[in-house]
Amino acid sequence: MKRYSAFAIAREAARFHSGWERAWRSPTPKKKYKVIIIGAGGHGLATAYYLGKNHGITDVAVIEKGWLGGGNTGRNTTIIRSNYLQDPSAAIYEKARSLYETMSQDLNYNVMFSPRGVLMLAQTHHEVRGYQRTAYANALQGVKTEFIGPQKVKEICPIMNVDGPRYPVLGGLFQARGGTARHDAVAWGYARACSDMGMDIIQQCEVTAVRREGGEVKGVSTTKGEIDCDKLCIVVAGNSGHVAELAGFRLPIESVALQALVSEPIKPCMDIVVMANTVHGYMSQSDKGEMVIGGGTDGYNNYTQRGSFQHIEETVRALIETFPMLSRLKMLRQWGGIVDVTGDRSPILSKTPLGNCFINCGWGTGGFKAIPGSGWAMAELVAKGHSPLTAEFGLDRFKEGRFIDESVAAGVAH
Amino acid sequence: MLILECPYCGVKAEETELHGGGQAHIKRETVGSDDDAFEHYLFTRANPRGVHLERWRHANGCGKWFHAARDTTTLEVFGTYPAQTFEPPKDIIDAITAKRPDWSFKNWQGAT
Numbered sequence: 001m002k003r004y005s006a007f008a009i010a011r012e013a014a015r016f017h018s019g020w021e022r023a024w025r026s027p028t029p030k031k032k033y034k035v036i037i038i039g040a041g042g043h044g045l046a047t048a049y050y051l052g053k054n055h056g057i058t059d060v061a062v063i064e065k066g067w068l069g070g071g072n073t074g075r076n077t078t079i080i081r082s083n084y085l086q087d088p089s090a091a092i093y094e095k096a097r098s099l100y101e102t103m104s105q106d107l108n109y110n111v112m113f114s115p116r117g118v119l120m121l122a123q124t125h126h127e128v129r130g131y132q133r134t135a136y137a138n139a140l141q142g143v144k145t146e147f148i149g150p151q152k153v154k155e156i157c158p159i160m161n162v163d164g165p166r167y168p169v170l171g172g173l174f175q176a177r178g179g180t181a182r183h184d185a186v187a188w189g190y191a192r193a194c195s196d197m198g199m200d201i202i203q204q205c206e207v208t209a210v211r212r213e214g215g216e217v218k219g220v221s222t223t224k225g226e227i228d229c230d231k232l233c234i235v236v237a238g239n240s241g242h243v244a245e246l247a248g249f250r251l252p253i254e255s256v257a258l259q260a261l262v263s264e265p266i267k268p269c270m271d272i273v274v275m276a277n278t279v280h281g282y283m284s285q286s287d288k289g290e291m292v293i294g295g296g297t298d299g300y301n302n303y304t305q306r307g308s309f310q311h312i313e314e315t316v317r318a319l320i321e322t323f324p325m326l327s328r329l330k331m332l333r334q335w336g337g338i339v340d341v342t343g344d345r346s347p348i349l350s351k352t353p354l355g356n357c358f359i360n361c362g363w364g365t366g367g368f369k370a371i372p373g374s375g376w377a378m379a380e381l382v383a384k385g386h387s388p389l390t391a392e393f394g395l396d397r398f399k400e401g402r403f404i405d406e407s408v409a410a411g412v413a414h
Numbered sequence: 415m416l417i418l419e420c421p422y423c424g425v426k427a428e429e430t431e432l433h434g435g436g437q438a439h440i441k442r443e444t445v446g447s448d449d450d451a452f453e454h455y456l457f458t459r460a461n462p463r464g465v466h467l468e469r470w471r472h473a474n475g476c477g478k479w480f481h482a483a484r485d486t487t488t489l490e491v492f493g494t495y496p497a498q499t500f501e502p503p504k505d506i507i508d509a510i511t512a513k514r515p516d517w518s519f520k521n522w523q524g525a526t
Contacts, residue, residue: 241461245523252457254436255486299434300416303463303487309415310430343457399453 001196003108023188024195029202032228033061035382036220037235038207038243040064041073043360044235045190046375052197055383060199063222065206069187072237075337076368077260077294079273081118081178083145085134086404088392089346090141095389096373100181103372109189111181116272118178119156122171123278131173145175159269159325167279167321180273180284186371210247216355233358233382238338240361249353252398253340257298257307258365261334265289279318297365307336339364346404349378349390358382421494423476435469437524438481460524463487465510465517467502467524483510
């Protein structure tokens with residue numbers, strides 16, 4: 001693989017850009033791999049990357065039914081933060097956030113990580129108490145956040161109307177090292193690095209069956225033929241329920257649609273990410289100048305990657321009360337993704353009832369921020385059979401009642 | 415926008431008038447059930463890519479709970495029926511199998 005650098009740009013400029021190579025290969029699948037990962041989204045590719053980088057396992061295939069990073073990886077609102085309440089969550093999300101800081105250098109691929117600060121608004125007294133509690137918890141976990149008053153909020157984000165009347169801003173939980181990154185680039189960067197390590201990324205290859213023998217996984221049947229494997233890792237977000245069914249077990253997960261929309265591009269007006277859980281909306285400004293707005297989930301199961309109009313209406317109605325300047329903006333486009341939501345709003349990174357089969361799912365409405373940490377932890381689990389980061393996120397926690405309740409931290413916005 | 419007909423008051427209600435209640439026909443466990451049964455009852459949910467049977471409440475209407483048969487991949491509604499039943503009535507099953515010949519209630523994730 002040729003490295004990307006300032007020198008490479010100069011070299012290619014001198015020869016009419018004829019020397020750029022493909023970022024990743026598109027091979028035909030081999031008969032057998034040591035590890036097969038189903039799902040070439042951020043989490044699946046990150047798992048493959050850290051399997052190779054940290055554990056030296058490079059006989060890996062990443063199988064994708066659509067195209068690389070075309071699911072929730074390309075549909076989220078790119079927010080990165082780690083201000084969670086519970087210790088296991090803080091550990092894995094903070095691991096992820098810290099890996100984002102050096103990801104561009106690590107992958108030799110610019111993921112445009114922008115630690116611009118994430119502000120979660122408290123617009124009711126209940127939220128004020130909740131976020132103060134989270135700020136104390138974060139202090140104990142070593143995650144730097146602070147609870148700030150309305151004056152400071154107005155200072156950080158002048159376009160906000162903090163006086164109400166319906167949704168006054170009473171304060172906010174601010175994580176200065178949170179921010180955004182280019183979501184596609186995260187998937188592309190990992191794919192390029194994986195391909196360079198000799199892993200096969202096989203797109204447009206849908207898994208139609210999981211072949212089992214004596215309670216252990218043997219391989220998968222796909223639209224590109226049968227492929228054997230020693231270990232299987234299912235990382236398919238919204239389709240987790242479907243693939244788990246193929247593998248012969250059930251999950252405590254329901255798949256629902258989550259929507260986002262962007263406005264026409266405008267001049268820079270907001271240099272942080274603002275999340276408002278009371279009104280079910282969150283917003284940041286992209287480098288192109290578009291206001292990127294995320295909404296709430298629909299209240300029913302759905303696999304169509306489009307959501308209900310009423311939720312956009314609710315989100316926008318509430319947001320323009322907090323951001324009056326948005327009221328004249330036109331919205332350019334809207335889209336939906338299918339998110340896999342668990343009962344306690346925490347992910348599942350676990351072994352499964354099927355031997356040598358692992359699952360990473362349940363990230364629900366907030367998986368993007370966790371991609372590197374999730375991949376790091378999952379690779380360790382697959383390679384060694386245990387990982388300190390995934391220990392609390394097992395499937396058995398539902399039976400044993402050890403929930404990692406993040407419904408406050410997750411709320412709607414992620 | 416999703417439109418369901420309330421089987422009690424006959425109103426064709428759109429989504430903002432309704433409240434989704436998740437999977438229908440959950441077998442409720444009680445005293446004497448083991449841990450596996452309780453885990454299944456409390457947390458494991460049918461999440462089919464295809465025909466699904468759900469609970470809905472006509473929240474901004476008559477306020478009653480009813481069931482709906484819907485396809486999660488096409489958003490097609492096959493019909494609604496009152497909640498006081500352990501399985502869908504024949505006309506609902508007929509409406510589903512007319513379009514999805516392979517479907518049967520006994521093989522639906524929520525029933526197995």
